[in-house]
Amino acid sequence: MATQVDSGPVVRPRLVNPANFLFATRDTGYKTTGLAIAELIDNSLQAGARRVAVEVAATQSPGRQIEIMVVDDGEGMDAVTLAEALTFGGTSRFNDRTSLGRYGMGLPNGALSRSRRVEVYTWRPDVVDVLWSRLDIDELANAGDAALPPVEHIDRPAFVPDTDSGTVVRLTRCDRVEYKRSSALARRLGDDLGRIYRRFLANGVSLQVNGQLVVANDPLCLQPESKIIGGRQFGDDLLYEIPVGSTSGTISVTFSELPIDRWHGLSTEEKRTMGVTAGPPVSIVRAGREIDRGWFFMGGKRRENYDDWWRCEIRFDPVLDELFGITHAKQAISPRPELLEIISPDLETIARALNGRVRNRFMLVKAAEPLSAAERQAARAEASLPSLPRGRRPIPDELKDLVDGLSRHEAPYQIAAAELPTMGAYEVVVRGRQIIVLLNTKHPWYRDLYGPLAMSELGRDHDLARQVALTLLASARAEATLRRGAERGHAQRLRQVSADVLATFMNA
Known part of the structure; x- marks a missing residue:
């Protein structure tokens, strides 16, 4: 008992x-x-x-x-x-x-x-x-x-x-x-x-x-009223509808690319002040308010320096707080595995694509250095050459977007490299009194000749790349002196046939 x-x-x-x-x-x-x-x-x-x-x-x-x-x-x-x-x-x-x-x-x-x-x-x-x-x-x-x-x-x-x-x-x-x-x-x-x-x-x-x-400070640089603008949205928003009990919540994802061509030459301090370098590329926004930023949902992709040049914003409804691991302090996320499984594969794929685009853009930026030198050298000689004929020359429709995206300045020559929607080695456009030469990065001439010279670490190769660019500028100027439309049409066809033959030679 x-x-x-x-x-x-x-x-x-x-x-x-x-x-x-x-x-x-x-x-x-x-x-x-x-x-x-x-x-x-x-x-x-x-x-x-x-x-x-x-x-x-x-x-x-x-x-x-x-x-x-x-x-x-x-x-x-x-x-x-x-x-x-x-x-x-x-x-x-x-x-x-x-x-x-x-x-x-x-x-x-x-x-x-x-x-x-x-x-x-x-x-x-x-x-x-x-x-x-x-x-x-x-x-x-x-x-x-x-x-x-x-x-x-x-x-x-x-x-x-x-x-x-x-x-x-x-x-x-x-x-x-x-x-x-x-x-x-x-x-x-x-x-x-x-x-x-x-x-x-x-x-x-x-x-x-x-x-x-307080001025809006959009890390994607997309908001028109933001302190710093200039980003460009990459693709459409990704939308995920996630069921939660008897209701559901939405996740929206936006990616943007920062303007490498305009900002790469800024000083290290300027880039740091603008938040370009060493800034967290992913912003997490809950109910319209940022609660965290860092490197999230990128799967097995490791962060590299090239990833400084793109941004991602992930917005979600508060009903999804548990999936994101929100605490009462609302200043950090700890995503649950099931959320990672839903969105990480897509985001990792896009992040890798953006990383590659940034890498290629920087290669083009480096390749543009001899082009800039050629522009300046040709401009110094312009006064000793015959004047170009006056008259408006239409820009081909397939090149308008590329030309509109180039900075406007008073220099007589401008050369840029891009993936052209044509098969030519280069295209010639006259905008006002300026001759524009667009190099086609898809053509073997750029891939096997100009590109390797321009991206070489050797100064003599850069000099050769500049001389090659001057040769193109001379040809482009000669074409721009033609007054009649029929003559210009013949010159364009000759340039295209020559590019096709050159591609055949170089790929043989």
């Missing part, structure tokens, strides 16, 4: 030690202050704000600690909502899959990751005064209390704008920001927030940092 033992009073330990929890949660691990502040801006946008201002300033306190405020014109909060907003998990939208927030952790988590005290001021049209509350980790730790101070009604502070509704989140005693100078932190925030919220900025949201409008 079992003996009953008196175990004494029942011990019911607290689920959370308030002080330890608050200090531990500061180490959530936001990668940057920009990502922490983004949590506060997410709340503003969910509250319907169309104008959000971030203020960064150094206080007069010892050490001149940084203070950060996020001010919006959203719908504001009542007392109950404000009290919930400062608690962990306190939200009426818990597990919401329709917008930016989901867990109700963003405000306290993001704020305390960078500061020791956060104050919230909020107002609505139906309330005369301003509601105020705070979360101060030192205050709570000293009191040994798990309860927040009550919400108070206060007169409108001077830093609260005179709008019908809105909210101010104020971070003081910021002891975990990356920069000691407020101006440096403000510049970094402007760059980060312009990238994170580029799609919201394109849709009319106004975002400022220290009074300066």
Whole structure:
């Protein structure tokens, strides 16, 4: 028979030690202050704000600690909502899959990751005064209390704008920001927030940092209003419809190519400032807001230097959070194997194709160096040659796109290499007073003669490539002096027959 033992009073330990929890949660691990502040801006946008201002300033306190405020014109909060907003998990939208927030952790988590005290001021049209509350980790730790101070009604502070509704989140005693100078932190925030919220900025949201409008910063360089433009979309968007229970979510993927011809000659510092070199090529966007960037979904392809010159944006609906491995901090993904199986094969194939295109483009860029030298040398001699006949000469339809893509300048000659839609070794076009020679990279003449000379590491080979280019320019100029259409037609046919024979000789 079992003996009953008196175990004494029942011990019911607290689920959370308030002080330890608050200090531990500061180490959530936001990668940057920009990502922490983004949590506060997410709340503003969910509250319907169309104008959000971030203020960064150094206080007069010892050490001149940084203070950060996020001010919006959203719908504001009542007392109950404000009290919930400062608690962990306190939200009426818990597990919401329709917008930016989901867990109700963003405000306290993001704020305390960078500061020791956060104050919230909020107002609505139906309330005369301003509601105020705070979360101060030192205050709570000293009191040994798990309860927040009550919400108070206060007169409108001077830093609260005179709008019908809105909210101010104020971070003081910021002891975990990356920069000691407020101006440096403000510049970094402007760059980060312009990238994170580029799609919201394109849709009319106004975002400022220290009074300066934040400009959209599209890493694909496709958005017309982006700080840097010039990218070109590669192919059509890829769309994946993923079933999730009784519903489904969409993944959209866009690739772009950066303009190698225009940017390859920039300095290393300029490329770094523009985000070309060493920048993460893949951007992950959830509900219109960037949450991560890096090297994702590329299968077995290793990253190379050539991969600096293309970009990929992957957008997904919040209903797919579990597949992407989203945490409450919304700053990183950890894709599940089943998601990798769905999209990685396609993305790896495209990445390899883009890598090859970049490699070929750089080869053409290198091959263009002797062409540029030939252009300059021919231009110096132009004044001693007979003038070209005037008159408009139509550009063949199949060459118009290539010609339109060339930069316009006043030099008398321009030579470019490309895969031509013709079988000729080269084509001659007259645009105004300029003679354009298009070399066909598909022809054996380029493949076996000019290309190897131009891409050689030997200076004498480059000189030979320049002399070959001058020979073509002379032939092209002679053709451009023909006045009659019939004469030009004969010259074009002779050039085509000669190219066919040359290809036969070189392939024999």
